Amino acid sequence: MKFVDEFRSPELISRAGEEIRKLADPHRHYRIMEVCGGHTHAIYRFGLKDLLPPNVELIHGPGCPVCVLPMGRIDDGLSLAAQPDFIFAAFGDMMRVPGTHGSPLEYKARGMDVRIVYSPADALKLARSNRDKHVMFFAIGFETTAPSTALTLVRAKAEALHNFSVFCNHVTIIPAIRAILDSPDMRLDGFVGPGHVSTVIGCRPYDWIAKDEGKPVVVSGFEPLDILQSIVMLLRQLRKGEAKVENQYKRVVPWEGNRAALRAMAEVFELRPYFEWRGLGFISQSALKIRASYAEWDSEQRFLVSGVRVTDPKAAQCGEVLKGVLKPSQCKLFGRECTPEQPVGALMVSSEGSCAAYYNYEHRKPVTIANAATN
Amino acid sequence: MCLAIPGKIIEIDSQNPQQAVVDVVGVRRKVDLGLLQDDRPVPGDWVLIHVGFAMSKISEADAADQMRTLTMLGETDAAMQEVRGYGLENEEQDPSGQRRTP
Amino acid sequence: MPIATSIRKISFRETQIEMAHGAGGKASRRLVEGLFAPLLFGSSPSPLGDAAHLQIDETKIAVTTDSFVVKPLRFPGGSIGELAINGTVNDLAVSGARAEAIVVSFILEAGLPTEILEAEVRAMGQAAEKAGVRIVGGDTKVVEHGKADSMYISTTAIGRALPGVEISPQAVRPGDKVLLSGPLGDHGITILLARGDLDLDADLRSDTRSVFPLVQTLVSEAGAGVRWMRDPTRGGAATSLNELARDCGLGIVLFEENIPVRDSVRGACELLGLDPLHIANEGQFLAIVSAGNAEAALQALRATPGGEEAQMIGEVREQPESAVLVTTLYGGSRIVDMLVGDPLPRIC
Numbered sequence: 001m002k003f004v005d006e007f008r009s010p011e012l013i014s015r016a017g018e019e020i021r022k023l024a025d026p027h028r029h030y031r032i033m034e035v036c037g038g039h040t041h042a043i044y045r046f047g048l049k050d051l052l053p054p055n056v057e058l059i060h061g062p063g064c065p066v067c068v069l070p071m072g073r074i075d076d077g078l079s080l081a082a083q084p085d086f087i088f089a090a091f092g093d094m095m096r097v098p099g100t101h102g103s104p105l106e107y108k109a110r111g112m113d114v115r116i117v118y119s120p121a122d123a124l125k126l127a128r129s130n131r132d133k134h135v136m137f138f139a140i141g142f143e144t145t146a147p148s149t150a151l152t153l154v155r156a157k158a159e160a161l162h163n164f165s166v167f168c169n170h171v172t173i174i175p176a177i178r179a180i181l182d183s184p185d186m187r188l189d190g191f192v193g194p195g196h197v198s199t200v201i202g203c204r205p206y207d208w209i210a211k212d213e214g215k216p217v218v219v220s221g222f223e224p225l226d227i228l229q230s231i232v233m234l235l236r237q238l239r240k241g242e243a244k245v246e247n248q249y250k251r252v253v254p255w256e257g258n259r260a261a262l263r264a265m266a267e268v269f270e271l272r273p274y275f276e277w278r279g280l281g282f283i284s285q286s287a288l289k290i291r292a293s294y295a296e297w298d299s300e301q302r303f304l305v306s307g308v309r310v311t312d313p314k315a316a317q318c319g320e321v322l323k324g325v326l327k328p329s330q331c332k333l334f335g336r337e338c339t340p341e342q343p344v345g346a347l348m349v350s351s352e353g354s355c356a357a358y359y360n361y362e363h364r365k366p367v368t369i370a371n372a373a374t375n
Numbered sequence: 376m377c378l379a380i381p382g383k384i385i386e387i388d389s390q391n392p393q394q395a396v397v398d399v400v401g402v403r404r405k406v407d408l409g410l411l412q413d414d415r416p417v418p419g420d421w422v423l424i425h426v427g428f429a430m431s432k433i434s435e436a437d438a439a440d441q442m443r444t445l446t447m448l449g450e451t452d453a454a455m456q457e458v459r460g461y462g463l464e465n466e467e468q469d470p471s472g473q474r475r476t477p
Numbered sequence: 478m479p480i481a482t483s484i485r486k487i488s489f490r491e492t493q494i495e496m497a498h499g500a501g502g503k504a505s506r507r508l509v510e511g512l513f514a515p516l517l518f519g520s521s522p523s524p525l526g527d528a529a530h531l532q533i534d535e536t537k538i539a540v541t542t543d544s545f546v547v548k549p550l551r552f553p554g555g556s557i558g559e560l561a562i563n564g565t566v567n568d569l570a571v572s573g574a575r576a577e578a579i580v581v582s583f584i585l586e587a588g589l590p591t592e593i594l595e596a597e598v599r600a601m602g603q604a605a606e607k608a609g610v611r612i613v614g615g616d617t618k619v620v621e622h623g624k625a626d627s628m629y630i631s632t633t634a635i636g637r638a639l640p641g642v643e644i645s646p647q648a649v650r651p652g653d654k655v656l657l658s659g660p661l662g663d664h665g666i667t668i669l670l671a672r673g674d675l676d677l678d679a680d681l682r683s684d685t686r687s688v689f690p691l692v693q694t695l696v697s698e699a700g701a702g703v704r705w706m707r708d709p710t711r712g713g714a715a716t717s718l719n720e721l722a723r724d725c726g727l728g729i730v731l732f733e734e735n736i737p738v739r740d741s742v743r744g745a746c747e748l749l750g751l752d753p754l755h756i757a758n759e760g761q762f763l764a765i766v767s768a769g770n771a772e773a774a775l776q777a778l779r780a781t782p783g784g785e786e787a788q789m790i791g792e793v794r795e796q797p798e799s800a801v802l803v804t805t806l807y808g809g810s811r812i813v814d815m816l817v818g819d820p821l822p823r824i825c
Contacts, residue, residue: 001400001740004381010807013809016448019449041377047805047811065825091822092821093823095821096821106495118675122676141426151409151410224809225445229444253431260412340817341817352825360812399744401740402748403678
């Protein structure tokens with residue numbers, strides 16, 4: 001696969017690992033956060049931690065849009081759709097996420113019409129071919145995914161397709177990073193920046209992290225060589241005492257972002273004054289809601305939503321794991337009451353959730369010197 | 376939030392130029408070009424696909440550049456040693472004594 | 478004296494059956510081990526396999542059963558009818574037995590056009606002939622319109638064990654090699670694409686076929702060196718190998734660069750966020766072969782028609798206990814677990 005295989009070259013990966021080991025100052029312990037859940041998944045899938053020296057530690061950030069969704073929102077979405085002639089459409093990622101009374105797949109087993117879609121455009125297609133039903137698309141994702149939802153809503157309006165609405169849970173990445181940096185428990189040296197979010201928002205939104213917080217940010221791609229090269233670039237900055245924003249993912253990310261995507265988002269969405277994030281609490285201006293001009297296609301403006309807050313079970317430490325304060329294995333429920341088949345929190349179900357990634361890919365690995373210190 | 380795959384545009388829908396077909400090692404998928412209206416791709420271009428939408432064009436030049444940089448990792452030290460020998464360069468040294476690598 | 482069936486306890490705690498329980502992964506295993514086994518299999522200590530080898534007086538018989546529930550009924554490379562024959566022939570084959578006869582059970586939906594039924598029955602006849610197996614009886618039931626997704630087929634095959642074959646998870650030893658007869662994922666991805674929900678298109682066909690000729694080659698070549706075999710259907714190679722790992726307590730280490738996957742399967746998996754190790758096959762099998770026999774066995778497979786793409790994909794080790802590890806050329810590794818339920822496409 002072009003643009004994939006060359007970035008998985010074993011020879012070059014070994015070299016990049018070498019370079020990291022050379023660059024890492026043995027008297028320092030580096031704590032680097034990868035913000036995006038897709039990076040967390042890639043790190044585990046490619047076994048990249050095995051290549052890092054013990055003093056370069058990767059901390060998993062909150063960039064998993066499924067993980068940060070409070071259970072109350074899932075309950076609301078499911079109870080809305082639990083009406084006759086409703087179709088609940090969502091990405092595969094949502095299907096096993098637990099609500100108070102079950103996951104979408106469990107609701108499906110009990111008779112609700114639940115469909116997996118790969119694209120918001122698929123949900124719109126469902127609406128076109130099921131005129132006697134209402135299709136509710138349960139939208140999730142950061143700025144990578146929001147523009148596609150936005151364009152889909154523009155199209156729905158243009159077609160005057162009334163049997164379609166979106167239950168919008170899109171969130172934005174910068175407030176989440178701010179919340180992490182504001183957290184007193186965190187000590188971080190730098191960030192592996194979210195490559196795909198950046199194709200939309202560009203690299204400028206991270207300037208304050210470098211200028212005001214003094215932490216370097218390298219916007220990174222998702223192949224093993226991308227992630228390793230980004231770590232190399234971060235270590236180089238750290239060794240020189242620099243803090244700037246760099247774009248490792250140049251082949252895809254334009255520094256200024258994608259104007260057309262940002263326009264589509266601005267047309268359809270506005271910022272909610274505040275939104276609750278699982279683990280991070282209420283954060284202002286951190287989530288998107290559909291504008292009044294698109295009210296007809298906003299599930300929340302069209303239907304009654306209870307808006308009940310559902311707190312996580314007390315024993316679950318989803319919040320601390322999300323913030324990177326605790327490692328998945330340090331949560332008391334990890335691997336016992338909470339496993340991918342019987343998840344207590346979304347971090348265990350979402351494929352990018354650090355608990356699921358750790359459980360599925362790592363925790364039964366033979367302990368080596370490389371992973372002992374950091375796991 | 377981040378699963379996005381490179382694909383090559385093989386065909387643009389003549390009826391609807393916002394729709395295209397991309398190829399990913401022999402798998403063909405319909406893709407929406409609506410987010411690339413400011414910089415419309417043509418057949419032969421590579422794009423990054425996420426949830427059925429093309430998010431960005433992929434630059435072969437930048438990719439090749441990156442591969443060159445990556446290939447030079449480890450070789451740079453050897454190259455720098457050589458260049459030092461010529462006494463030509465004007466290297467910056469940071470306090471830890473580490474050479475600045477380009 | 479055996480405990481009366483009525484007072485045996487079950488450990489299956491879930492209150493309703495979900496799709497996941499039929500997907501061949503962890504949930505399926507919980508159902509079988511937690512409900513069926515305690516109530517039906519008594520105190521039998523042997524691990525539950527797909528096929529059973531029985532001694533009845535002087536005769537040794539192998540028997541297995543399987544049901545076929547697939548949508549759409551027809552897909553590139555095959556149809557439900559072929560799956561129904563090849564599936565049970567393969568279950569017997571990987572238990573080390575040659576299928577001799579099959580009985581078939583149909584559950585048909587009222588309203589099913591006869592020409593569809595005819596097409597499947599023809600397909601079954603052809604598949605049976607190709608596999609060298611006789612269809613000797615069956616049953617038909619018709620249910621109301623709206624049930625049975627057009628057609629469900631169940632087949633039961635009996636046969637006889639191949640001489641010199643003693644396969645069981647307990648026979649597996651550290652140092653044994655893992656052989657795979659051909660590329661992973663062709664069937665599962667073909668079905669996924671054939672459903673049409675995902676707007677993906679590829680030149681891909683189901684790999685449904687009888688693997689018996691290849692099994693026969695392997696057994697002739699390696700005899701008692703063949704420790705274990707399985708055909709990775711629902712849940713994929715990862716599920717089959719995890720079951721083995723749990724049953725024998727050893728670790729299975731796979732070398733990612735050796736695992737054969739067709740480009741188009743790989744492309745579809747990358748696009749959907751799926752792992753080929755979790756995708757079903759209907760015409761491949763895994764075998765654990767002793768180190769001394771493995772290379773010759775591999776060459777023998779490759780020399781057999783249909784076995785050209787066979788690979789040695791890994792080996793058995795002490796660690797990680799009861800788990801499957803995939804390693805890469807650059808030294809990274811990851812654990813691969815059984816699926817929970819069906820593989821779900823993801824966007825994150």
